[in-house]
Amino acid sequence: MSEPVRSRGGFSRREFLKGSGAAAAATAVVGAPLVAPAEEATGLIRGAEEVTLQVNGKAHRVRIEPRTTLLEVLRYQLGLTGAKPVSADGCCGGSTVLLEGKPISAATTLALDCVGKQITTVEGLGAQDNVVQAFVHQDAMQCGFCTPGFVVAVKAFLKKHPYATEEEVREGLNGNLCRCGTYVNVVRAALEVVKGGRNG
């Protein structure tokens, strides 16, 4: 066998390939533990699989892929159409739901990340909910498309800020958009709950 051709730096192409192969293998070994904990934390699925989601106090078996969003599961598998697919990046708040009591965008949250957590949608709040009732009293909707997201956002905000001022309500809801411009009535609805002392 002929001697490998040496570069000016003293490395042959063959030695370089052998070396880089070993480096790649070493990187894979060193890198493996960095990936494993995340996979364990969320559960790893490859392709479509069944998982259980806790929605509005009930367990639901749903079939998801790693890329499936929570919003897709809610609307197209569970028939819960309150949360709206208004913006794919969740920038308008139309898909707001509660995850472990905190408001999130269902449009940008993977269903897989919700396994084992409590999900509450506007349907789970129900018609007698104090915020829902305040929206009715204050006529805080026009087309109503943004309303479920606003109701859930108000619910979460007032839970955290039960004595919020008008300014704080406006600031706290600035992640939700209403194309009909019903902001004044939405703020009135939130303040009705604050003044009524019914922020449960």
Ligand code: FES
């Ligand atoms: S009521 Fe129509 S988008 Fe808000």
